[in-house]
Amino acid sequence: MTSTVQEPIELLRNCLEEQFQRSTDQLAELTLRSRQRGFGGYDHDTLAALIASARQTVSETAHALKRMAEGSYGTCERCAVDIPLQRLEILPHARFCVPCQCRQTG
Numbered sequence: 433m434t435s436t437v438q439e440p441i442e443l444l445r446n447c448l449e450e451q452f453q454r455s456t457d458q459l460a461e462l463t464l465r466s467r468q469r470g471f472g473g474y475d476h477d478t479l480a481a482l483i484a485s486a487r488q489t490v491s492e493t494a495h496a497l498k499r500m501a502e503g504s505y506g507t508c509e510r511c512a513v514d515i516p517l518q519r520l521e522i523l524p525h526a527r528f529c530v531p532c533q534c535r536q537t538g
């Protein structure tokens with residue numbers, strides 16, 4: 433039954449699109465502040481960290497949406513195993529299964 437797996441993917445796609453939009457807006461706003469005198473009330477390091485994090489979210493969500501369009505979304509990029517839906521619901525832009533993610537960062 434393919435109809436049962438389509439729906440969560442649609443939800444994840446909406447979630448990713450919203451996240452992508454939000455991060456893009458956030459990045460634009462933060463970039464604007466970084467050009468203002470006094471960084472719009474932020475200290476330099478905090479602003480730099482926020483920009484880096486927003487930029488990363490933009491690139492991760494864009495990557496996930498691209499994989500969705502290609503039909504390779506939801507499989508681990510390293511070992512090609514299906515990433516469990518519960519993991520994708522928590523982390524929609526997950527690129528690796530949990531064991532591979534641990535090896536990646538550890």
Ligand SMILES: [Zn+2]
Pocket residue numbers: 508509510511512513528529530531532533
């Ligand atoms: Zn894996």
